[in-house]
Amino acid sequence: MYSYNEFDESYVRGRVAQFREQVSRRIDGSLTEDEFKPLRLMNGLYLQLHAYMLRVAVPYGTLNSIQMRQLATIAERWDKGYGHFTTRQNIQFNWPRLRDVPDMLDALADVGMHAIQTSGNCIRNVTADHFAGAAADEIEDPRPTAELLRQWSTDHPEFTYLPRKFKIAITGSPNDRAVTKAHDIGLRMVRNEAGEPGYEVIVGGGLGRTPMVGHVVRDFLPKADLLPYLEAVLSVYNLSGRRDNKYKARIKILVHETGAEKLKAQIETAFETIRSELTGPDAELVAAIEAAFAPPDFDNTRSVAFEEAVAADPLLRSFVETNVAEHKNPAYGIVTVSLKPVGGTPGDASAEQMRVLADLAERYGHDELRVSHEQNIILPHVRRADIAAVHAELKKAGLATANIGLISDIIACPGMDYCALATARSIPIAQEIAQRFDELKLEHEVGPLKIKISGCINACGHHHVGHIGILGLDRAGVENYQITLGGDGTETATIGERAGPGFSADEIVPAVERLVMAYLNLREGSDETFLQAYRRLGLSPFREALYPQEMQSHAA
Amino acid sequence: MTTIVRDGAFHGDDLSEEHGFRWVEFESLLAGDVTVDDEIGVRLPNSADPSVAIDHVLGVDAVSIPFPSFADGRGFGLARWLRRLGYEGRLRATGHLIADQYAFALRCGFDEVEISDDLAARQDESQWKVQVPRGAGQQSYQDRLRKSA
Numbered sequence: 001m002y003s004y005n006e007f008d009e010s011y012v013r014g015r016v017a018q019f020r021e022q023v024s025r026r027i028d029g030s031l032t033e034d035e036f037k038p039l040r041l042m043n044g045l046y047l048q049l050h051a052y053m054l055r056v057a058v059p060y061g062t063l064n065s066i067q068m069r070q071l072a073t074i075a076e077r078w079d080k081g082y083g084h085f086t087t088r089q090n091i092q093f094n095w096p097r098l099r100d101v102p103d104m105l106d107a108l109a110d111v112g113m114h115a116i117q118t119s120g121n122c123i124r125n126v127t128a129d130h131f132a133g134a135a136a137d138e139i140e141d142p143r144p145t146a147e148l149l150r151q152w153s154t155d156h157p158e159f160t161y162l163p164r165k166f167k168i169a170i171t172g173s174p175n176d177r178a179v180t181k182a183h184d185i186g187l188r189m190v191r192n193e194a195g196e197p198g199y200e201v202i203v204g205g206g207l208g209r210t211p212m213v214g215h216v217v218r219d220f221l222p223k224a225d226l227l228p229y230l231e232a233v234l235s236v237y238n239l240s241g242r243r244d245n246k247y248k249a250r251i252k253i254l255v256h257e258t259g260a261e262k263l264k265a266q267i268e269t270a271f272e273t274i275r276s277e278l279t280g281p282d283a284e285l286v287a288a289i290e291a292a293f294a295p296p297d298f299d300n301t302r303s304v305a306f307e308e309a310v311a312a313d314p315l316l317r318s319f320v321e322t323n324v325a326e327h328k329n330p331a332y333g334i335v336t337v338s339l340k341p342v343g344g345t346p347g348d349a350s351a352e353q354m355r356v357l358a359d360l361a362e363r364y365g366h367d368e369l370r371v372s373h374e375q376n377i378i379l380p381h382v383r384r385a386d387i388a389a390v391h392a393e394l395k396k397a398g399l400a401t402a403n404i405g406l407i408s409d410i411i412a413c414p415g416m417d418y419c420a421l422a423t424a425r426s427i428p429i430a431q432e433i434a435q436r437f438d439e440l441k442l443e444h445e446v447g448p449l450k451i452k453i454s455g456c457i458n459a460c461g462h463h464h465v466g467h468i469g470i471l472g473l474d475r476a477g478v479e480n481y482q483i484t485l486g487g488d489g490t491e492t493a494t495i496g497e498r499a500g501p502g503f504s505a506d507e508i509v510p511a512v513e514r515l516v517m518a519y520l521n522l523r524e525g526s527d528e529t530f531l532q533a534y535r536r537l538g539l540s541p542f543r544e545a546l547y548p549q550e551m552q553s554h555a556a
Numbered sequence: 557m558t559t560i561v562r563d564g565a566f567h568g569d570d571l572s573e574e575h576g577f578r579w580v581e582f583e584s585l586l587a588g589d590v591t592v593d594d595e596i597g598v599r600l601p602n603s604a605d606p607s608v609a610i611d612h613v614l615g616v617d618a619v620s621i622p623f624p625s626f627a628d629g630r631g632f633g634l635a636r637w638l639r640r641l642g643y644e645g646r647l648r649a650t651g652h653l654i655a656d657q658y659a660f661a662l663r664c665g666f667d668e669v670e671i672s673d674d675l676a677a678r679q680d681e682s683q684w685k686v687q688v689p690r691g692a693g694q695q696s697y698q699d700r701l702r703k704s705a
Contacts, residue, residue, distance in 0.1 A: 025679075157663035281701045
């Protein structure tokens with residue numbers, strides 16, 4: 001795992017000192033509130049509905065046990081004893097006091113962490129496949145590239161006052177777990193015909209109020225050309241992106257209004273010039289980054305005890321079926337720890353739970369943890385022989401929920417419970433859906449189903465790419481929930497279709513239940529997932545299930 | 557009156573009419589009202605296409621680029637492009653840039669920033685001075701990434 005060198009260390013310390021100074025310059029009047037705002041945002045500090053919120057970067061979702069323990073300490077010392085893991089692999093603290101924030105940043109710097117560029121109109125924290133370095137289907141670990149991009153994008157003099165925020169995601173696997181097609185830039189690591197490594201570059205994806213699937217602008221970009229090419233994309237965007245309307249300022253709108261082909265040509269022209277001038281990246285520096293992500297020393301001893309334990313313990317069996325993914329080393333498994341207990345707040349973890357996770361990573365997981373954009377925590381390298389022990393510890397900490405990829409593994413934004421922009425509540429809807437299907441005992445029968453909930457049109461809950469997406473709006477002071485169907489955030493990315501009129505807060509859970517029941521009746525077998533059934537049948541039968549009265553009146 | 561920040565210090569404007577210097581709009585240059593041989597500075601709009609502008613401003617003594625708001629970063633990109641394409645004259649940022657952005661301006665190729673007297677009073681010289689990179693100890697990430705010779 002990458003650890004800070006002297007430069008990183010002194011840079012991050014310098015930033016903390018700078019922010020401390022900016023806070024005091026705000027107080028002494030040197031900076032106006034308007035001038036201070038982007039500076040605090042670029043240090044992760046938001047003003048929310050009830051309080052400040054500090055968003056801490058977890059670069060490409062990777063943490064070690066020391067860092068996780070420090071997050072626990074921060075949660076206890078300066079917040080209310082918990083943190084919220086987000087869809088951008090970050091963690092948010094919801095209740096810090098402004099005067100404590102520089103100290104929190106210092107505490108983060110103590111463990112090689114920061115909150116830089118987690119907000120603001122700059123290049124945000126780069127996200128990556130949460131199974132990076134462990135997945136059986138991986139071509140190459142995307143994290144060395146993600147770390148390179150972290151360094152390149154940090155305090156970039158040209159790209160820190162962009163028209164709008166800019167998000168980059170990268171995956172090294174053909175099965176896209178990083179939602180690359182819904183980012184400003186998505187990178188997929190690929191090989192060309194000669195077997196050389198490079199990237200497929202996707203530009204202009206995004207969710208929010210104008211959801212769009214990104215366009216491939218380069219099928220194959222040689223590895224060495226990455227930084228000049230990205231500078232070209234950013235340069236074109238910085239100079240030509242719209243600044244007259246913040247809702248039309250993302251690069252997806254520029255792609256849409258300019259046309260993908262024309263924009264691609266502009267990028268290529270800029271790239272030609274930039275490439276001749278921007279040398280690097282420095283080979284030694286790249287080699288040092290790559291070495292930092294070398295795989296751990298795997299222990300390949302296997303034991304039949306694991307198979308026996310699975311056979312004997314139905315809870316463990318269910319956990320392994322849903323929460324353990326295939327590791328590239330057959331002696332290992334990737335364990336996903338669900339932060340979605342029935343009735344809980346998706347993505348929340350208490351300080352105590354963070355410590356349990358840190359201990360497990362240290363003891364059984366080669367000291368590595370990941371935050372997934374689906375708001376769960378991953379132990380990427382657990383020896384299969386140790387999974388029963390890990391499961392037992394998780395159970396004690398209330399972290400053994402066996403629901404990964406199932407109906408209660410819901411992504412939900414903070415919604416009106418925290419967020420200043422929200423128009424409806426998200427968390428309670430997620431909780432009620434999970435509770436309802438727990439009562440019905442149907443979750444495992446239903447199988448893979450991604451429900452994603454956003455509490456406003458900005459779509460932080462990624463509802464557009466949920467198999468079932470729920471968007472909470474405000475209709476004349478009353479919460480109203482719209483359903484979209486058939487969305488998909490993977491390599492077959494699709495924006496969900498709106499099913500029809502919205503539902504009230506009381507009606508939305510029964511509506512979801514009708515949808516799921518309809519699916520169970522319509523599917524060709526238990527192998528056919530909800531998404532597959534939807535793709536085969538289209539909206540119509542699901543619409544009928546959602547709006548039975550309307551259908552009756554049509555028939556009458 | 558305005559203040560010019562150069563090398564981390566406040567200066568008076570040596571490119572003013574009092575000093576026999578003239579600023580013209582980019583359009584006047586395009587129209588041929590003035591030429592690069594005149595002693596002039598050109599006000600380039602921040603919406604200019606650098607690949608077009610460069611052919612006209614090469615050889616001009618000074619170019620100024622406006623920041624209508626400190627949140628509008630087009631000027632950074634435009635300055636960077638002019639330098640990249642070979643402009644070697646004086647490059648001045650005008651409008652609303654704050655001290656916290658001074659290092660970015662320098663790193664993008666600006667020589668100086670013109671600020672209002674109000675801003676100069678609010679953000680005194682010391683607040684600008686600390687922004688000037690102090691040698692290799694203040695190398696940026698971008699500097700480090702460049703291939704070492």
